[in-house]
Amino acid sequence: MGTYKYHILVCGGTGCKSSQSTQIVQNLNEEIKANNLENFVKVVTTGCFGFCERGPIVKVLPDNSFYNYVKPEDATEIINEHIIKGRRVERLLFRDPVTNKPVTDSKHINFYQKQLRIVLRNCGVIDPENIEEYIARDGYLALYKCLNELTPTEVIDIIKRSGLRGRGGAGFPTGVKWEIAAASPGPEKYVVCNADEGDPGAFMDRSVLEGDPHSVLEAMAICGYAIGASHGLIYIRAEYPMAIKRLKIAIKQAEEYGLLGKNIFGTDFSFDIELRYGAGAFVCGEETALIHSMEGNRGEPTVKPPYPAVSGYKGKPTNVNNVETFANISPIIIKGPEWFASIGTEKSKGTKVFALAGKINNVGLIEVPMGITLREIIYEIGGGIKNDKKFKAIQTGGPSGGCLTEKHLDTPIEYETLVAAGSMMGSGGMIVMDEDDCMVSVAKFYLDFTVEESCGKCAPCRIGNKRLSEILDKITKGNGTMEDIELLKNLCMVIKDTALCGLGQTSPNPVQSTLENFWDEYVEHIVDKKCRANKCKDLIHYYIDPENCTGCMACARKCPVNAIAGERKQVHVINQDLCTKCGTCLETCKFNAVYII
């Protein structure tokens, strides 16, 4: 260490800031000054500790003392006792919830860290372009173990016993999938990695491929050994150039090291991996469409059965797994299925990676054990809603998922519970919405996405979703009727029952879940012609409050369509016929004179 002997870290996350952590910093600095310790102690504000419920958090280095529920007036005691006399302030120390004893070193706080990284174990830790760093983290050890110590049946048995389920969304047991592919006869089989990540706001798979490409390659080879395949294909979208680049480097390095290619580890097993590029069609994430796209045909789904495990790529048995599913394989082999099965809940084992986005403070990539609640994710890991707004909904599962509300916040996250709540696990996108989001518009956004991405093969999806989108459009424009809602409901059911593939079968979910949870908002749009979030342009009007308007001309100058009339120092007026409701005047006005009705 340099000149400073102590560092005091004060949490500057939103949660702690709102409970006066700024004042704590100020008081600490004053105390330090009063005691002439400026060159001895330094106070630093940090990002969120992810432990907001016990905030404000103060941590003293180098001894890692972890203080919780700290108040500004505690600053004196921390400086006098801890820094000057070297005695920890017992009453502020974090107490273990089980033993109720104070925990002195933050490293011993068990549940402090909500996140557990299995899939992301190397992400942000190793250099993804250096295979040796991966090997140094026990990389390719699992493959070695499989090839030399385990039979293919034993490998499948381990994966089955671990309880791992597909992370692409539907949650089919991975071991069972492998077993079916292994049982399919034929010398030529394929292992396919589905890296066609298409949900809006989701970037889990991309991050794994960019941060730890070898974990996927190794798992694909293990899968190849288990099902008897010697070729692997990664279907990745061309929009992921960085992931493609790193995968190419990784494949090349693995081949150079003899970890891919002929006679791996000197055994009879050979396995190679090639890349296949997708053009970014959402439907190609569906496994049959993905296979057709890889064969060079149109990316359209076909009826299952036959399942790819029986007849897939080039009509050969093919096992398709998602990136995240593969990234779980090596740790399961090394640490054992019992270890993996001990994490998570009864039906959903292990962890899940989520891409946390939207109106949340700590936007980012998180990996949490199954069974965690949405509340923990939003308020503890995510640091709460941006700008202290009110939480309204969280959208999970992308366009196939639904919006969950306040009442679902304490539901443990599992495949089944999310479906029961009207959404789904999906690939792991989570978009948080606050009071400024209009739920009818949100449903429309997802429907528009589905309409654009529908391959057009089956009528329910091609025509039905288009109608859904049109009805929603009508409602957001203020022309909806109550009959439209009935129509929406019926249409949703018909589409779900009759569409060909997963895309169509789940596309009405955003409509159904918003109808269920935000019925009032639909009615308001139809009956009162109002949008409470002020998002539906046809239902809102901008006005200038004559009381507050100073006649500064700022809004009039900024208005792109010259809809604001008024002289200097005189009250301005918006011409409603010209106004395009772009909201520029509202952003421009410094006097809160513009309002929306």
Added chain:
Amino acid sequence: MAKITSLDDLRKIKKNLEEQISLREKAENPESLVQIKVGMATSGIAAGAKEIFTFLVDELEKRNIPAIVTQTGDMGYSYAEPTVEVKLPGQEPVVFGWVTKEKADEIIEKYIRNGELVEGIIPQNYKTIDDK
């Protein structure tokens, strides 16, 4: 590179790398070997991580501070990109977020030179399988 054909080969690479790392830690001159990782996934690069990476490499060389700067994947703190992890010899790694060139300069001058922490620390908020 000779092909890896046995468990020993794998262990050797692991051991080599571990030795390299521990050599760095046990080096006599503690300032001599600082390890820096820059989060360089698509989101990091979009936020300017490449510039920070180049800046760190160039400046550390200019200022004669021997350090190993490597790229790494997404650390998960998307809200705070670009993110840089600094590990001083014998100490826990510290992650800094919102790293601009000015911030990188501050990190070099204050933290790397003097061990003085600067604003923008992101506390690690997860466990990995190594801890379990």
